[in-house]
Amino acid sequence: MIHNQKLKQFRRRRSENVQPESKLFFEEYSHEIFERISLIKNEFKNGMTFGFRNIKIPKSKNIQNIFHADIYKSETANLISDEEFLPIRGNSLDLIVSFFNIHFVNDIPGTLFQINQSLRANGLFIACLFAGDTLKELRYCLMSAEEEILGGASPKISPFADLNDLSNLLQRANFTLPVADIDRHKIVYKNPEKLFSDIREMGETNILNERQKNFSRKDVINKAIEIYKKRFSDKDGKIYSTFEIAWLLGWKYDENQPKPLAPGSGEKNLEEAINELS
Numbered sequence: 137m138i139h140n141q142k143l144k145q146f147r148r149r150r151s152e153n154v155q156p157e158s159k160l161f162f163e164e165y166s167h168e169i170f171e172r173i174s175l176i177k178n179e180f181k182n183g184m185t186f187g188f189r190n191i192k193i194p195k196s197k198n199i200q201n202i203f204h205a206d207i208y209k210s211e212t213a214n215l216i217s218d219e220e221f222l223p224i225r226g227n228s229l230d231l232i233v234s235f236f237n238i239h240f241v242n243d244i245p246g247t248l249f250q251i252n253q254s255l256r257a258n259g260l261f262i263a264c265l266f267a268g269d270t271l272k273e274l275r276y277c278l279m280s281a282e283e284e285i286l287g288g289a290s291p292k293i294s295p296f297a298d299l300n301d302l303s304n305l306l307q308r309a310n311f312t313l314p315v316a317d318i319d320r321h322k323i324v325y326k327n328p329e330k331l332f333s334d335i336r337e338m339g340e341t342n343i344l345n346e347r348q349k350n351f352s353r354k355d356v357i358n359k360a361i362e363i364y365k366k367r368f369s370d371k372d373g374k375i376y377s378t379f380e381i382a383w384l385l386g387w388k389y390d391e392n393q394p395k396p397l398a399p400g401s402g403e404k405n406l407e408e409a410i411n412e413l414s
Contacts, residue, residue: 137242139294141207141220143343144240148189149208151339156191160323160334161381162236163191165264169233170196172383173262180231180260186219187237188212189339199231219247224254231255234263238384239296240343248309258390261311266340267296268318268380273368274331274360281359290348302382311386312393321379328364331377 157163166188173180174196183202185193190210195202206213217223219234220241232251241247251261275293282289297305299318306314325331335341369375387393 137345139240139242140343140345141218141242144339145207147341147343148206148339149210151337152190152208152210154337156189159189159338161321161379162189162338165381166191166235167194169235169262169264170194172385173231173233173260174198176260178230178258178260182229183231183233184224184229184254185233185235186217187235191235202231219251222250222254226253227256229254229256230259232259232261234261234265236265236338236340238263239265239267239294244297244302245305245308248305248311252309252311252386252388255388257388258393259388261384261386261388263382263384265382265384266379267302267382268298269378270296270380271335272378273364273375274328274377277328277360277363277367278356280363281356285353285356285359291344291346292342292348294342294344296380297382299382302384306384306386309386310389312389313385313387315383315385317383319381319383321381322376323379324370324374324376326374328361328375331375 205215303316
């Protein structure tokens with residue numbers, strides 16, 4: 137097990153008092169994920185969401201009923217659960233929405249398989265999650281500071297899956313018509329302390345089982361801040377941080393879904409098609 141789920145529950149509950157609009161990305165992406173669903177022509181009778189914390193969910197018009205699950209008890213949650221252990225009958229849902237959650241599960245392939253099994257034929261899974269090079273600057277600075285002062289480094293930031301891996305995992309979990317893309321952000325801060333605050337307010341701080349169990353030493357943190365300002369700042373002295381947010385979308389197999397043409401079944405070859413366009 138890479139991540140401590142009880143600690144995730146504690147950290148998420150602690151961030152409950154922070155207003156959603158103060159949580160980096162969350163307000164914006166909560167609207168975008170349902171905007172994407174609203175653009176789909178399908179009607180979804182029964183859906184389930186995971187990970188929206190204390191965010192008021194802007195339900196799409198093409199969703200009849202939607203239930204909300206989270207890892208801790210809250211006013212918005214109908215069920216205490218997350219995607220790692222789905223208490224859902226197989227072939228029972230038309231839609232599953234995961235919101236900044238899957239990057240902290242311990243078994244992404246198993247989780248995606250469970251989600252697929254929970255969907256009805258032609259059911260939709262859609263997710264957004266941190267991925268790729270998210271917090272790469274902070275990872276470098278923390279590791280460098282610990283190695284310089286302590287002679288070794290403990291893991292401070294979770295490893296994030298890259299887009300190709302996530303796309304392949306959708307296919308391995310038997311999703312059809314899989315789509316994976318990524319949004320890249322470079323967020324500018326006045327100082328590293330504000331970055332630390334944003335991570336804490338989102339409930340996204342370190343939950344690795346192999347993390348250092350006691351508080352980080354002050355001299356290590358100060359050194360990390362010094363390195364950050366030196367290596368990752370702009371001409372105005374402001375620091376920046378990379379965030380990559382992956383979008384995943386896949387459908388449960390249905391025999392009526394569109395299917396790609398078999399190789400060689402086209403009426404024209406590629407060269408002929410290109411010549412017609414030139």
